[in-house]
Amino acid sequence: MVKNSFISVIPKEEKNKGSVEFQVISFTNKIQRLTSHFELHRKDYLSQIGLRKILGKRQRLLAYLSKKNRVRYKKLIDQLDIREPKTR
Numbered sequence: 467m468v469k470n471s472f473i474s475v476i477p478k479e480e481k482n483k484g485s486v487e488f489q490v491i492s493f494t495n496k497i498q499r500l501t502s503h504f505e506l507h508r509k510d511y512l513s514q515i516g517l518r519k520i521l522g523k524r525q526r527l528l529a530y531l532s533k534k535n536r537v538r539y540k541k542l543i544d545q546l547d548i549r550e551p552k553t554r
Contacts, residue, residue: 486531487542493524494546 482488500517504510532539543549 486527486534487538490524490527490531490542491546493520493527494548496520497524 483492497517497520500513500520503513504517507513528539528543531542
């Protein structure tokens with residue numbers, strides 16, 4: 467389904483499911499699905515807790531990637547369009 471479109475974003479050598487990029491893309495997919503779920507079910511508090519956990523995991527993975535390899539981090543952020551560009 468939607469998972470296949472996100473997997474095509476990753477280069478072929480990065481398709482192992484343990485890579486940071488794959489995990490971030492997977493979490494982003496889950497976040498988008500839960501966000502659309504909340505448009506219909508506003509009071510689903512247990513799913514909101516799950517969403518917060520997923521957001522925290524993705525945030526920690528992105529922090530790790532930004533410290534480890536800044537180029538891969540910026541490339542991933544640009545592909546997923548999940549951060550606002552900082553203006554100076």
